[in-house]
Amino acid sequence: MDSHKNYSLFVLLLSSLLYLSSCTSEEEYVMTGEDSLRIKLTAVSDSLEKEFSKRPVKYKFYYPKRGNTYYKLVRKFGQNGADLILALNRIDKKNLKRRDSVVVPDTFVTNWKYYSPFPLKVEEAFQIPKLILVSQRVQAFAAYQLGNLVLWGPTSTGKEETPTPNGLFHTNWKAEETVSTFDDEWILKWSFNIENFEGVSLHQYEMPGYPASHACVRLYEKDAQWIYNWADQWIVTADEESIRAYGTPVIIFDEYDFDDEKPWRKSVNNPDEVKISAGDVEDEINDYLDLILERKKKRIELTAKLDSIKLANKNNKKR
Structure with a gap:
């Protein structure tokens, strides 16, 4: 009888300790909305990594008879397959006609992340709400949300005479349509400036299958419009002379080898030619991570302050 009572008392004491321990843990760490979203996005990335690893994509050349046309x-x-082939070859419909052959995958799936040159997740970027990467070597961009790939697409960066600068930039101001600073006959759609004084921006324009711009980063229209709506603009002072908070970070890196065969065509013999490893991406991010996180903190603080002022003004109007 006494042993039974002692056992019951032991169980009750253990349960109490476990309960108090769990309460202490909850008090020490409260999951934020950002944490919750990161967990969900990372779970998706992990699932896709597992699925894609079962059958890594391979590439081959396709030689169409009597000319190369989109139709x-x-x-x-199929349409998804045709659009994918254009993206893999970094060309648009107009420039497809100039190709006697194109690179095509051995497997067609609707989720283009399967073909991404960039890793599906980057742990070094887990604390960064939004991040855009541009690789000049493989002529592609990637958009990450809390370290998880949400979109990738082809680019055409600066030609050899007018190269796109490498480094850390931010999305500053945007315009649905603007005129190029190099030629007033060039209309740039869905333009997002990333270097205010040099006039470098992400925007829609012709995609010839190689670097051809005057330092800007050319994109498909659908990708340029997506970034236009997704990325954050800077916050400036009333006189527009100073930056109060930076926009979405953009890291441009690597160099395109103008004397070598295009990486996506070399991928026929070695698919890794068009890949960027997670380690390489993390090295690029590490160079700027402290600054990015510092600017993230300032933006959060400023945004909270501005939201508070807006709410106070709104309440005053109701009185």
Whole structure:
């Protein structure tokens, strides 16, 4: 009887300790909305990594008969397949006609992340709400949310005479349509400036399958419009002379080898030619991580302050 009472008392004491321990843990760490979203996004990335690793994509050359047109690709590969082939070759419909062959995958899936040159997740970017990477070597961009890939696409960066600068930039101001600073006949759609004084921006323009811009980063229209709506603008002072908070960080890195075969065409023999490892991406991010997180903190603080002022003004109007 006494042993039974002692056992019951032991169980009760253990339960109490476990309960108090759990309460202490909850008090020490409260999950934020950012944490919750990161967990969900990372779970998706982990699932896709596992699925994609079962059958890594391989590439081959496709030689169409009697000319290369978009509609021929649609008839053979479907619209999603045709659009994917354009992206893999860094070209648009207009420039497809100039190719006697194109690189095509051995497997077609609707989720383009399967073909991404960039890793599906980057742990070094887990604390960064939004991040855009541009690799000049493989001529592609990637958009990450809390370290998880949400979109990638082809680019055409600066030609050899007018190269796109490497380094850390931010999305500053944007315009649905603007005129190029190099030629007033060039209309740039869905433009997002990333270097205010040099006039470098992300925008829609012709995609010829190689670096051809005057330092800007050319994109497909659908990608340029997506970034236009997704990325954050800077916050400036009333006189527009000073930056109060920076926009979404943009890291441009690598160099394109103008004397070598295009990486995506070399991927036929070695798919890794068009890949960027997670380690390489993390090295690029590490160079700027402290500054990015410092600017993130300041933006959060400023945004909270501005929201508080807006709410106070709104309440005053109701009185």
